[in-house]
Amino acid sequence: MEPIRKDEIDAQECGSVTPKSKPCPRPKPGEAAGGCSFDGAQITLLPIMDAAHLVHGPIACAGNSWESRGTLTSGPSLSQYGFATDLNDTDIIFGGEKKLRDSINYIAERFAPPAIFVYATCVTALIGEDMDAVCKEAAERLAIPVIPVNSPGFVGSKNLGNRLAGEALLQYVIGTGEPEREIPLGVNLIGEYNIAGEMWDIEKLMNSAGITLMSRITGDARYKEITWAHRAKVNMVVCSRALLGLAKEMESRYNIPYFEGSFYGAKETTYSLRQMAFLMNDREMERRVDRLTEREESRLIQDLRPYRKLLKGKKAVLYTGGVKSWSIISALKELGVQVVGVGTNKSTEDDVRRIADRVGDDTEYIPEGGASRIIKTVRERKADIMIAGGRNMYVAMKEQIPFIDINQERHKAYAGYEGLLRLAKELTYSLANPIWKLAASPAPWDKEDPYDH
Known part of the structure; x- marks a missing residue:
């Protein structure tokens, strides 16, 4: 396989660009069209399935964002609980730190999670809650990580919230643990959230090539696996706009090379797998990836033939x-x-x-x-x-x-080779559905009656 240089990638053929691109631009405060920073932080962190996620604010902040994405879990489901401090008018006037402390104590005693993420909201940020101090005191007293996520909605857009969540992971989580055994060829996937189970298809492909998925950041993730993400050999940034800064900082701190890629489409998937192998500098791995991608692309060409004719x-x-x-x-x-x-x-x-x-x-x-x-x-x-x-x-x-x-x-996974076939089927089924001709035709009572002549 020809070496792929990070600064010389043919974007049209390989399906990517130079990884040294800029992260998302800093939005203006209050620019929250399409989601606020609080929502963006939850999008990034809620897929850590075994952790507890506590919203410090009015109940509407938790209710409006609860289960808004199709992230799936293969095991724990604690993150799907809608924990909130449910601040009322009295709490806003006199302060809600006691309520926050009591909520953390209840979660720790009732559920014994490996970690608790606490999210600031517009209300708690505006009234000046010292959330960091409460979380630090609770973590020392309960002997579990209690992590403040300071991303109130008014500070910016959803993408800024993604970035702030990544900074919280860097500050409080990544580098705080070690794997039970050495993982020589581990890869972190950053910005893949297991929408409709796409992570599982990707992981199956990686395992077929002998590549170990070390840390999921954060689709179907477990808290402990993110603590040792700094031991990976390669970072792949799937959602570049949101968490590119996380990959850049990990390269600076831990000397982990990264690249930007995608698993939508056969060419994009092949490029991503080949780039993982190349950055690991493992010749045998590169050969296995070549054999896998050639086999999968050949099979996909045959499977897609009837759908391509229609599309x-x-x-x-x-x-x-x-x-x-x-x-x-x-x-x-x-x-x-x-x-x-x-x-x-x-x-x-x-x-x-x-x-x-x-x-x-x-x-x-x-x-x-x-x-x-x-x-x-x-x-x-x-x-x-x-x-x-x-x-x-x-x-x-x-x-x-x-x-x-x-x-x-959505409820359909479109990542990887199988995902492309699934997309082709869905496009065909939608286009060929007879309802569209029926909807465009006149109503039965508007049609001309042949017996009127």
């Missing part, structure tokens, strides 16, 4: 953000689907550059505008299908156009 030439409008804004385009291109419109409202400059490398000059960029702008693009570009988040499903229904849910609420 070739179809037009799609893709409205998502971050890593999916460009990686899903690669997967669609492999299926013969042309992207005629793409959302960029949550994308960095690097994401937009990757989009430009993968689409034609006539593709329309949708930086903002919401439902009305999406419908306008669908009509003008004569799109056959809309691929977006679940909140846009009703836009597609109103427009009577096939729809696929691609965001975190």
Whole structure:
């Protein structure tokens, strides 16, 4: 296998770019469109399934964010409990630190978790709660980590919350434990949240090549495995916009090389596996990865043949953000689907550059505008299908156009080789559904009666 240099990657062919790109830009305070910092921090940390997650604030902060993503677990489910201090008017006036202390004590006694994450909210930050001091005192008294996550919603967007959660992991978790046995070829996956079980498909592929998944940060994770993430040989950043800073800091502190990649599409998946092997500098590993990827791609070509015939030439409008804004385009291109419109409202400059490398000059960029702008693009570009988040499903229904849910609420896994086949099936089923012809035809009572003549 030819060596892959980190600074000389053919983005069009390999499906990635130089890993030394910039992390997400710092948003303006209060710029919380698409989710606030509190929500973003929970998105990153809630997939640590055996830990307790306590929201210090009014009950609405916990209720509005509870179970909003399709992250799945293979074991513990403590993180799915909706713990909250439930501050009321009296607590806000006189302070809620006693209530926070009592809540931590209750969780520790009742559930005995390996760690407790405590989240600040807008209310507790504004009234000046000393959450750090309460967490530190509780950790010393209870002899378990009690970790403050200072990401109140008003400080910025969801992506800033992701980054603040990564900083909390660096400060309080990573480097505090050691694995029970040495893991010579371990890889950390950063920014993969096991949406619809995608992590399990990825881990199966890695195991087939002899690569050990050392720490999941944080899909289907266990607290202890994140404590020894500093012993990995390679970091792969799956969601570059959110947690690139975490990988950069781990490279600085622990000398762990990293790269940015994706598992959406066969080419992206092959690149990611080959890059893992290359950065480990293990020749036998590279040979195993080559054999695995060649076998999987050959099998996938045969399995996709009937779906490619139906999908070739179809037009799609893709409205998502971050890593999916460009990686899903690669997967669609492999299926013969042309992207005629793409959302960029949550994308960095690097994401937009990757989009430009993968689409034609006539593709329309949708930086903002919401439902009305999406419908306008669908009509003008004569799109056959809309691929977006679940909140846009009703836009597609109103427009009577096939729809696929691609965001975190979905129930289908599209990562890896099997995921691409699954995506092809879902696209075909949606496009071929007879409901669309039925919906476009006149109602029975509006049809002309042949006996009237």
